[in-house]
Amino acid sequence: MAKQPMLKFVQIDRDMPEKRAADNRREDFHEIYAEFARAKAAEQASRCSQCGVPYCQSHCPLHNNIPDWLRMTAEGRLREAYELSQATNTFPEICGRICPQDRLCEGNCVIEQSGHGTVTIGAVEKYITDTAWEQGWVEPPAPVSERPESVGIIGAGPGGLAAADRLRRAGIQVTVYDSHDRAGGLMTYGIPGFKLEKDVVLRRNRQLEDGGVRLVLNCTVGRDIPFDEIRGKHDAVIIATGVYKSRDLEMPGSGQDGIEKAIDYLTASNRKSFGDAVVDFDSGRLNAHGRKVVVIGGGDTAMDCVRTAIRQGADSVKCLYRRDRLNMPGSQREVANAEEEGVIFEWLSAPRGFAGDGQVTGVMVQRMRLGAPDASGRQSPEVIEGADYVEEADLVIKALGFEPEDLPTLWDQPDLPVTRWGTIKAQFTTGETDLPGVYAVGDIVRGASLVVWAIRDGRDCADAILDKLGAASAMAAE
Known part of the structure; x- marks a missing residue:
């Protein structure tokens, strides 16, 4: 081995794992990147400059020891490497696949x-833990001793799940309640397999x-079990439900058939990938095959929808976003992948209504321009008068983000x-909340955010x- 294995970013160019050809990958829901081989992972890792102030680490929500x-x-x-990665991140192989590294660690390399081109941090992170699984290094939580205290977690x-893992390693008795039939939340039913294969x-x-x-699955709090009953069973309760209520568009024609919510569309597609019977997919309602699809939105959920529609065999797929490419919230890497696969982006375009007579036939679109910055510092879109047109569509998917459900009412709290x-x-x-023994984490506190922040x-x-x-001493001992 060379005496100096690092600092090779001048001699060695940045290289990503091989990406499957667009014509090939658009035919299935498998992940689009191949695995790094051992030599290639070592080569790319050797490009790290080992800088004194690692901005990659400080810009990672988990402060991973990158x-x-x-x-x-x-x-x-x-x-x-695996043990160090696992020490700060409960699911490093998942973050390596779906984190927007271009906005976080790699974007600040x-x-x-x-x-010189960023170190391919995400691909190496994925490689390390996938190797750990293959070699049998990943083991279930094994506390040194069991403790009598219990914690109930609402939302899998x-x-x-990150909280469950951490608590269980300290010997706490942990029960997770979730309304779905499989654990994982949006990792299971929201994110498509081409970004995160479900066996992972x-x-x-x-x-x-x-x-x-x-x-405890297929269990909806407030319907199948009261919140107070969960509180009574456990020494502490963590609310980790996420946010699933879709933001809507109240405009002319919005109640027509063929206008769907992104979460419903993605969930149906993922369920089909599991082999489940999905009535709304089998009937064609949530299936893009042979249809002209328009997705409204510019975030990562919109990118998941357009790329799913391509794989389902849509005749055409277009994405409407009211700002330009540089101002969109989604990952630029995902936009590039979508374009390669045949998605057309209509930048500076916003819906003002929907054409059709019971069944949508098109989106009435307003052309926009960017004006003065808003409160967030981003330029506000302004309507260009007289530049409206109709974008043909028989399936419109609204990917406008998510809001929290009214939990105090749903749970009688x-x-x-x-x-x-x-x-x-x-x-x-x-x-910690103002209710004794009740905690809340993730999107239900932050609003719609990233998986890495929830972890x-x-x-x-x-x-x-x-x-x-x-129980902190028990955790330290473990």
Whole structure:
């Protein structure tokens, strides 16, 4: 091995894992990137500059020890790299696949700023943990000793499962309640397989169950079990439901058939991938095959929808977004992938209504321009008068983001504190709410956000509960 395995960003160019050809990948829902081979992962990891102030780490919500596990990968110390990666991230192979690295770690890489091309952090992160699974290094939570305290977690998404893992490793008895028939939340039913193949999520679910986490599925709080009953069973309760209520468009023609919500569309597609019977898909309602599809929105959910429609065999797929490419909230990498696969983006375009007579036939579109910045600093879109047109469509998918459901009403909990946006009011550092013993994490606190932030919140909340229960010493010993 060379004495200096790092600092090779000048001699070695940035290289991503091989990406399947667009014509090939648009035919199925398999992940589009191949795996790094051991030599290639070591080569790319060796490009890290090992800078004194690692901006990749500071811009990662989990503050992963990225330079350290890159160095270990370059030196062939993969088991150590995995253990270091797992120490700060409950699901590193999932984050390696779906995190918007171009906005987080890789987007803040020092050598990227110097013009040499970022280290491919996400691909290496995925490689490390996939290797760990193959080698049998990933083990279920195994506490040193069992504790009598129990915690109930409502929601089996990334925040809830991250908290469950952390608590279980300290010996806490953990029960997770979820309304779906499979755990994983949006990782299972929202994110398509071409970004995150489902066996990657399901093996983590099995790992948690093997470690003693109890999953109570097909269980809707407020209908199948009262919130007060869950509170009465456990020493603490974590609300990790996420936000699933779709933002809507109230405009002429919006009640017609053929106008669907993104979450319904993506869930139906993912269920079909599992082999489930899905009436709304089989009837054609939530199937894009042979249809002219228009997706409204510019975030990652919109990108998931357009790329799903391509794979379902749509005749055409267009995406309407009211700002330009540089101002869209979704990953630029995802936009590029979508364009390669045949999606057409109509920038600076916003709907003002829908054409049709009971069944949608088109979207009435207003052309926009960017004006003065709004409160967030982004330029506000303004209507260009007289530039309207109709975009033909017989399937319109609204991907406008998500809002929280009215949990105080649904759960008969008028004292559950919420913000003016409907999210639960909780301390960001601990997740603690004003209801004794009740915590909240992830999107139900932040609003719609990233999987990596939900993992961070779940881990932080678990640590806070361990402190309250006096179990922190057990966690340290483990």
